[in-house]
Amino acid sequence: MGINVPWVKTLVFALGSGIAGLGGGLRAHYVLVQNPDDMGFFFSLNYLIFWVFGGSYTFWGPVFGAMFLTILPEMLRFSLYDRFIIYGVILTAIVIVRLQGVITRVPLGRRPFFVAWLSRLWRRPVPAASLGGSQGGR
Numbered sequence: 001m002g003i004n005v006p007w008v009k010t011l012v013f014a015l016g017s018g019i020a021g022l023g024g025g026l027r028a029h030y031v032l033v034q035n036p037d038d039m040g041f042f043f044s045l046n047y048l049i050f051w052v053f054g055g056s057y058t059f060w061g062p063v064f065g066a067m068f069l070t071i072l073p074e075m076l077r078f079s080l081y082d083r084f085i086i087y088g089v090i091l092t093a094i095v096i097v098r099l100q101g102v103i104t105r106v107p108l109g110r111r112p113f114f115v116a117w118l119s120r121l122w123r124r125p126v127p128a129a130s131l132g133g134s135q136g137g138r
Contacts, residue, residue: 058103
């Protein structure tokens with residue numbers, strides 16, 4: 001196909017690392033004090049939970065999962081220390097009920113209704129001469 005696979009893998013790894021580094025720098029600027037305890041296993045587990053809950057095949061799935069599961073402990077203030085138990089119950093329910101997450105991907109072969117309607121609206125009629133009919137001379 002002409003795609004340089006090692007170059008693309010290196011580029012994707014570099015872009016992902018750059019975005020993660022930028023996010024870490026912004027977090028350090030926001031928190032002001034970094035401790036090794038702040039970057040433990042459960043801190044990384046939050047991101048995995050956000051990703052699985054929202055949906056792993058879309059951009060907006062993990063964003064929605066992060067927003068919802070970040071706001072959830074504030075709504076359930078009485079159980080702030082039990083949030084991982086609540087996360088576990090929610091994650092188990094999502095995996096059983098909706099394996100792809102809350103926000104799922106639309107298959108590429110299917111266009112949304114509005115786009116199909118617009119393409120039919122703007123479709124131009126095909127002239128009769130180009131349909132391959134007889135050309136008059138035998």
